Amino acid sequence: MTPKLIIFDLDGTLVDAVPAVTEAANRVRARKSLADVDPGFVRKVMGNPDDYGGETALLVGPSAGGKERRDALMLFGRNLDVVFTDFARPYPGVEEGLKLLQRQGIKLAIVANRITLFLHQWVEWLGWASYIQCIVGVDMVAHPPPAPNAIEYVLRFLEVSPAEACLVADGGPELSAGIQYGIRTIQATYGYADPLPHLTGITRFEELSGIVFAS
Template identity: 30%
Template sequence: MNVGAGRRFRSPKAILFDLDGTLVDSAPDITAAVNELLAGRDLPPLRLDQVKAMIGGGIRKLVERAFAASGTPLGSALDEANRVMAPIYRRHLTGRTRLMPGVREALTHLHLSGIAMGVVTNKPQLAAREILLHFGLTDYLGAIVGGDAVTYLKPAPDALLLALDQLQVEPRDTLMVGDSSADVAAARAASMAVILLRGGYSQIPVEELGADLVCDSLFDLPSAMQTLQDAA
């Protein structure tokens, strides 16, 4: 675990989790959706590693990046491609998606500790809820906020603040757990502490993103929280 410096941390009353790359490895399903969309335009498929680098920013940004990577920038046709993608995306939510290491164990531990939990994601809210239901995680969560529930996606703080309003917890009593620069920026804008996990979808080493602490997986989350408290 790598600990950041200079930030005060206390035991949180709530923890907010990112979804893609944090709680679930959804890249294989997202790749299948992207390639179905591209096939409809007679474009060649993209590799898993290519699509993984495009995740973050919501479906519209994913579609834009996918066509750009295929050498076919959409321009004014982006709106139509995004409409076509919506039902395709919904068909590829749980077939190949898997939980990230330590998720069930961490959420069970936190639930038994009385810590409120929520998910904040740029994925559409119904899609996020379907994935969380599929894995039996919704009972742990007092808030699920998708990108279509707010005006501005992460890295804006809107989704985090809406989740906290639903949980009735203040930002100073909350920890954000994610895997990307957007999670760090959103947490900082909302005045929250933030822990990043290795093994997600960030194309920049997570150690360079300015989190309070970086750890290998959610198996490490309880000890990571204690480390931050001890260092405060």
């Protein structure tokens, strides 16, 4: 069955944000006189954040306390918003793919562990505001991904049942949220995480329409 709704992660699925995250992290690290973080390490953390203790692993030293980590995350978020439009770029085929899905009457949404206001601003900058009908960030639910609350929020808001929905994400928290909620989950293996053999995967965004319309 062709889904009525597709929920996307942002980083690693629609947009390659590694350069932006690297720049934002290094601005935080510079204030602490820490050496620049390597983009390869950034990619690993973004693909499997739980393995590294989250994005704070990019920002502070291992001995940092809770307050220092929280402050670093707040500063990182502000810096990421500033540098996103200069450093982040959509993956090939995303613009055309979103247009195609919308023309077929499929509702589109974004769930991501970023501040919702920033997500809206970035979607506007990318020129996708007319495609995306719902955006849920980390601050809109009590328990963000890997908990399924954000998925549930989108389905209720857009009045779609779990059987009629599909999630596309590259790895980590968002994939776990989709699996927990029981909706069809597709991995964008071109993103940051290692491929999961038990999930259907796409190696480039253009492959998504073939899977969606063949179902």
